[in-house]
Amino acid sequence: MSIRHVVAAAAPALLIGSGLAKPAAAHASVAAGGVGGSGRVGATAFALLGLISVVIGGLARARSAGRVGSGSGRAGAMVAVVLGLTSMVLSVLHLAETTEGFGTGQGRAGAIVGLVLGLIGTNVGGLTLARCRRTG
Incomplete structure (x- = not known):
């Protein structure tokens, strides 16, 4: 798996987290909304990101066991790891900034x-x- 695939998988995840964030000048208190925007919106986006990583990881696991399709499932596993880590980091930042x-x-x-x-x-x-x- 090339680094290109990992970057392609991580880019939308980072855009979800940073694209929904409000600029500090637009709102007096960034802590009132957290990382992902106005409260529930960002947290829901991070939870969906985590859910997507679970689904992709499960499909990659089934593929690596030979139950679904052919191939090793390595690419899907890398995507699941990257999305899962991104979801965890953004969720922790959101928890740290909400008061x-x-x-x-x-x-x-x-x-x-x-x-x-x-x-x-x-x-x-x-x-x-x-x-x-x-398994190789």
């Missing part, structure tokens, strides 16, 4: 879901990569 608790509309619960789904997607992708290395 209020649950139920306030800042998306803390969504960021936690994004963190967990990113962790699962990264692990599934890593397990698939390990299987690809073992």
Whole structure:
């Protein structure tokens, strides 16, 4: 897998995180909205990013086991790892920048879901990569 594929997979993920962020001059408090925009929007985007990494990792794992299609599933595993890590980093940044608790509309619960789904997607992708290395 070339670096071109990894960059192509990471670029949309970074655009989701940084493209939805508000400029500091446009809003008095960046901490009120977190990293991904106005509360729930960014956290939901990060959770969806994590969910996509879990789905891609699962499909790559099935492909590497020979259940779906042909091939090793290595490319899908790399994409799942990159998307999962991106989801985790953006979710942690969102959690660090929100100031209020649950139920306030800042998306803390969504960021936690994004963190967990990113962790699962990264692990599934890593397990698939390990299987690809073992089988050749």
